[in-house]
Amino acid sequence: MHETVGAPVAPAEVGASAEGLVRLSQARPGDHGVIAEVRADHATEHAVDVHELERRLLEFGFVEGAAFEVLHQGLFGADPIAVKLDDMRVALRRRDAADVWVRLEADR
Amino acid sequence: MSEAALPPTRIALVGNPNTGKTALFNALTGGRQKVANYAGVTVERKEGFLTTPGGRRLSVLDLPGTYSLRARSPDEVVTRDVVLGRLAGEAAPDVVVAVADATNLRLVLRLILELKAVGRPMVLALNMYDIAQRQGLRIDLEGLGRELGCPIVTTVATRKRGITELAEQVDALVESGALATDNAWHEPSAAEIRSAHRDAQRLLKAHVRPPERPDTLTGRIDSVLLHPVAGLVILLALLFLMFQAVFTWAGPPADAIEGGVAWLGGLVGEWLPDGLIRSLIVDGLFAGVGSVLVFLPQILVLFLFIILLEDLGYMARAAFLMDRIMGGAGLHGRAFIPLLSSFACAIPGVMAARVIDQKRDRMTTILVAPLMTCSARIPVYTLIIGAFIPDRTVGPGLNLQGLVMFGLYAAGIASALAVSFVIRKVFWRGAVEPFLMELPTYKLPSLESVLRNLWLRAEIFISRAGRIIMPLMVLVWVLSTFPGPPPGATDPAIDYSFAGIIGQALQPLFAPIGFNWQMVVALIPGFAAREVAVAALGTVYAVGDAEANVGALGARLAEHWSLATGLSFLAWYVFAPQCAATLGVVKRETNSWGWTAVMFVYMVALAYLASFVVYNVAVALGAG
Numbered sequence: 116m117h118e119t120v121g122a123p124v125a126p127a128e129v130g131a132s133a134e135g136l137v138r139l140s141q142a143r144p145g146d147h148g149v150i151a152e153v154r155a156d157h158a159t160e161h162a163v164d165v166h167e168l169e170r171r172l173l174e175f176g177f178v179e180g181a182a183f184e185v186l187h188q189g190l191f192g193a194d195p196i197a198v199k200l201d202d203m204r205v206a207l208r209r210r211d212a213a214d215v216w217v218r219l220e221a222d223r
Numbered sequence: 224m225s226e227a228a229l230p231p232t233r234i235a236l237v238g239n240p241n242t243g244k245t246a247l248f249n250a251l252t253g254g255r256q257k258v259a260n261y262a263g264v265t266v267e268r269k270e271g272f273l274t275t276p277g278g279r280r281l282s283v284l285d286l287p288g289t290y291s292l293r294a295r296s297p298d299e300v301v302t303r304d305v306v307l308g309r310l311a312g313e314a315a316p317d318v319v320v321a322v323a324d325a326t327n328l329r330l331v332l333r334l335i336l337e338l339k340a341v342g343r344p345m346v347l348a349l350n351m352y353d354i355a356q357r358q359g360l361r362i363d364l365e366g367l368g369r370e371l372g373c374p375i376v377t378t379v380a381t382r383k384r385g386i387t388e389l390a391e392q393v394d395a396l397v398e399s400g401a402l403a404t405d406n407a408w409h410e411p412s413a414a415e416i417r418s419a420h421r422d423a424q425r426l427l428k429a430h431v432r433p434p435e436r437p438d439t440l441t442g443r444i445d446s447v448l449l450h451p452v453a454g455l456v457i458l459l460a461l462l463f464l465m466f467q468a469v470f471t472w473a474g475p476p477a478d479a480i481e482g483g484v485a486w487l488g489g490l491v492g493e494w495l496p497d498g499l500i501r502s503l504i505v506d507g508l509f510a511g512v513g514s515v516l517v518f519l520p521q522i523l524v525l526f527l528f529i530i531l532l533e534d535l536g537y538m539a540r541a542a543f544l545m546d547r548i549m550g551g552a553g554l555h556g557r558a559f560i561p562l563l564s565s566f567a568c569a570i571p572g573v574m575a576a577r578v579i580d581q582k583r584d585r586m587t588t589i590l591v592a593p594l595m596t597c598s599a600r601i602p603v604y605t606l607i608i609g610a611f612i613p614d615r616t617v618g619p620g621l622n623l624q625g626l627v628m629f630g631l632y633a634a635g636i637a638s639a640l641a642v643s644f645v646i647r648k649v650f651w652r653g654a655v656e657p658f659l660m661e662l663p664t665y666k667l668p669s670l671e672s673v674l675r676n677l678w679l680r681a682e683i684f685i686s687r688a689g690r691i692i693m694p695l696m697v698l699v700w701v702l703s704t705f706p707g708p709p710p711g712a713t714d715p716a717i718d719y720s721f722a723g724i725i726g727q728a729l730q731p732l733f734a735p736i737g738f739n740w741q742m743v744v745a746l747i748p749g750f751a752a753r754e755v756a757v758a759a760l761g762t763v764y765a766v767g768d769a770e771a772n773v774g775a776l777g778a779r780l781a782e783h784w785s786l787a788t789g790l791s792f793l794a795w796y797v798f799a800p801q802c803a804a805t806l807g808v809v810k811r812e813t814n815s816w817g818w819t820a821v822m823f824v825y826m827v828a829l830a831y832l833a834s835f836v837v838y839n840v841a842v843a844l845g846a847g
Contacts, residue, residue, distance in 0.1 A: 163656065163657060166413060169413050170412075171295075171657055171659055173413060173416040173417060174291045174330075174333075174416060175290065175330070175659050175661070176329060176330055176420075178416075178420040186442070186445065187445065187446075187449040187450075187543075188451065189451060189543070189546065190451035190452060190454075190455060191548065194546075194550075195543060195546050195547065195556065195658060197543060197662055199442075202326065202327050202329060202437075203329070203330065203661060203662075204441070204445075204661065204663075204664075205659065205660065205661055205662065206539070206542070206543045206546070206556070206659075206660045206661075207657075207659045207660070208550070208657070208658045211659060
């Protein structure tokens with residue numbers, strides 16, 4: 116169902132990985148850092164087009180430069196996740212979080 | 224010219240969800256509110272009135288919460304269209320009041336920038352300002368107001384603070400002759416949303432100092448309530464408590480209502496001469512209305528829980544916890560709220576599906592909502608269980624009747640999940656919509672707003688009982704009274720009536736599922752509203768019995784029905800679309816007779832199938 120969890124990074128995305136970016140969908144509770152890029156691509160198949168998904172993510176505050184911390188995850192398939200985003204908390208599924216690239220920071 | 228002849232100044236409240244917008248609306252307008260629907264859509268239109276300190280009359284619209292004017296759900300479309308003055312029959316507001324949670328400004332600032340582009344005169348209400356102060360959050364009101372180009376008022380809606388000041392600001396704004404400028408709003412692109420975020424970020428940095436004592440309570444509560452295991456256990460416990468409460472708390476008031484209505488009916492009956500009129504009023508109206516009003520306590524208890532959990536901020540957590548389980552069946556986590564409401568009544572449930580901003584998820588939710596056991600089924604279940612299931616303890620704290628009731632609820636839930644799974648496979652070919660949802664900070668609900676909301680639900684239920692059920696009860700009475708029996712007839716009078724004729728004509732269709740013609744008669748008015756079936760059974764089995772009550776009716780049923788028939792009737796009621804009002808709402812919400820027909824057909828088919836299986840299995844086991 117949630118093919119994005121732990122999915123191997125496709126070759127085209129290695130460049131991004133080399134910059135130390137990971138998909139938010141791969142983060143675990145406790146992981147925190149800064150959102151580096153919101154880039155809807157075809158990583159997962161959605162009922163809305165990629166530009167619409169990108170705008171929705173942006174409207175919920177998933178925007179470059181925002182600080183985040185993954186707080187919780189669901190029992191089944193570790194999905195969905197609850198993310199603290201600056202001052203607010205947002206829940207989303209990992210498949211949607213795959214379009215958010217983040218830079219993880221070491222534990223404080 | 225009298226003052227009343229002046230049209231009131233129109234203001235509209237716009238803001239993110241969970242900003243206390245409705246609390247502000249209540250604080251502004253008090254009891255002077257009208258709840259209706261916007262023309263052509265079933266989005267609730269809440270309008271209230273007040274007079275400002277300057278003597279100006281204001282009409283206030285409480286618009287549905289939204290994160291963006293780029294509307295995606297029917298609720299958000301209304302907000303956008305009202306603000307833009309595009310909605311037919313709705314003039315654009317003279318003043319827009321942007322409502323913000325002072326402790327969570329980031330997203331709302333972006334919305335405010337969108338609202339500014341619309342060009343209407345605007346006041347910003349920073350609500351929950353007391354919490355911001357307690358957290359040591361500092362907001363440079365003057366500077367922020369200057370940059371946004373609108374006056375800012377701080378409010379604490381739940382304590383009615385800042386309300387007069389807000390009204391004064393609206394007054395001043397209208398007084399100053401501020402006029403709407405040209406609308407420059409258009410649907411923002413991703414780049415424009417990013418740029419608006421940067422602007423909002425800059426405003427925050429320049430004018431807001433982050434809290435010295437940020438709220439940690441929500442985080443601490445969440446570490447328990449959103450715990451993968453403990454969270455689910457607590458959710459299930461809450462649901463269990465809720466259903467227990469529906470049956471135990473509602474018992475005494477329900478008995479009181481039942482007794483009161485019967486007493487009134489008896490009183491009125493003494494005043495009336497024996498004959499048709501007395502029979503109509505006592506057996507038709509009083510017995511019918513009484514059998515409906517008796518469920519008001521249960522509906523109120525259920526809504527009390529739903530409103531409390533919603534106001535606390537728990538509903539979003541429930542949606543989070545349930546998302547994966549519901550997602551497996553093709554439902555959105557948010558569908559949890561409409562489906563939970565459907566336990567009270569499918570109508571608010573279907574309407575609450577508007578919170579789901581994706582069309583497919585909303586359609587699926589609407590189609591399965593009527594499978595959840597609504598409170599109108601409770602009278603039917605209570606009657607049949609009371610009549611056929613022994614009141615026996617089968618384990619510590621486990622009562623057989625309660626267990627059967629639980630089983631019926633579980634059957635509704637399981638079938639809703641199964642049906643939505645099929646719908647997704649058949650109609651949507653497996654496509655999945657995004658799931659994004661804010662988890663609001665926990666807040667103590669205000670007693671006043673809970674009571675106001677509860678009162679609203681009671682009003683809706685009572686008016687429905689009055690407008691739909693009363694005329695139907697008269698119809699049932701007419702059908703079961705005329706024509707009268709021929710002289711010298713030996714069978715009960717109803718056998719000769721229209722109801723008897725119709726029931727006997729349709730009965731062969733229902734024979735394979737064990738229904739007798741009296742049941743078929745009860746099903747006919749039961750299509751208008753499920754609970755009517757109880758009153759109709761009462762009429763069919765006890766015409767002329769002024770004291771028709773549920774206990775006596777149950778005893779009559781136990782005499783006339785086999786256990787297999789009783790169980791089959793229960794199975795029918797789990798699935799059958801026995802509610803014209805729900806079908807009407809589904810038509811309006813989906814704007815499609817096609818979807819309404821899909822729902823009707825699949826539910827009838829499931830009901831017939833389930834009853835057929837239950838009846839024949841029960842007969843085979845010797846319960847026929």
